[in-house]
Amino acid sequence: xxxxxxxxxxxxxxxxxNGQPFVIHAALLWDEQEAILVDTGxxxxxxxxxxxxxxxxxxxxxxxxxxxTHQDRDHIGGLPELLQASGDRLEVLAHETxxxxxxxxxxxxxxxxxxxxxxxxxxxxxxxxxxxxxxGIRILHxxxxxxxxxxxYHMPSKTLITGDALTSQEGVLQSxxxxxxxxxxxxxxxxxxxxxxxxDRVITYHGGVCDDQIKERLHAILANKTSV
Numbered sequence: 001x002x003x004x005x006x007x008x009x010x011x012x013x014x015x016x017x018n019g020q021p022f023v024i025h026a027a028l029l030w031d032e033q034e035a036i037l038v039d040t041g042x043x044x045x046x047x048x049x050x051x052x053x054x055x056x057x058x059x060x061x062x063x064x065x066x067x068x069t070h071q072d073r074d075h076i077g078g079l080p081e082l083l084q085a086s087g088d089r090l091e092v093l094a095h096e097t098x099x100x101x102x103x104x105x106x107x108x109x110x111x112x113x114x115x116x117x118x119x120x121x122x123x124x125x126x127x128x129x130x131x132x133x134x135x136g137i138r139i140l141h142x143x144x145x146x147x148x149x150x151x152x153y154h155m156p157s158k159t160l161i162t163g164d165a166l167t168s169q170e171g172v173l174q175s176x177x178x179x180x181x182x183x184x185x186x187x188x189x190x191x192x193x194x195x196x197x198x199x200d201r202v203i204t205y206h207g208g209v210c211d212d213q214i215k216e217r218l219h220a221i222l223a224n225k226t227s228v
Contacts, residue, residue, distance in 0.1 A: 006031040006135050008154045010203045011052055013041040024074060025208045027161045028056065029134040029154060034064035036134060038152060038161055039205060040078035046085055049078065060085070065133070068094040069163030070149040071101035071108050075205070080116050088119050095141060096124035098148035109146060109182065125150060144187025145176055158200040165190055166221070168207030173217035177206070194218055
């Protein structure tokens, strides 16, 4: 990366799920003052997160914020350990409707379990909000996978972080997985929002980075096609 002062990239976290390899791609954003992690994987990945930060020459102490895209356990599972390791200095941000779920006040929709209580309040995010960090991050409420789901648009790099609103395979952008999507019609409406953006790169939580034929793939997904 030519400019080390700010940026965004996929943050690969390998995990084991019931004896099977399972790969996710959180996102890391940074500027000269701070670094922001988007989603946290599952419990037990703290040292892997530390090592990924070191690979980017970003000390763990520079991590100041965690943005949660939605309440699913593979997105929030590592949050308690991160907060404990940071001395609870990390600010946690999530869509306003996600807060009761990720703070353990309301059972998670899919698992019906309660998330562990968090030691600090969660900062609510709202659709269309612009976060003045890492050069500018636009918050997009993209419900369907879950009601609280958000995606993030990093304005300087024209990078879209989709969470589970989309998936990808071998660099090709794909639709969401209907098996894990609560409202597929609403999820398609959320995908349609992405057409309004100028996108050079997409980071999907399941699949990783896509930087080719983004608009074409979005149109194909919305037309319920499997290929362009």
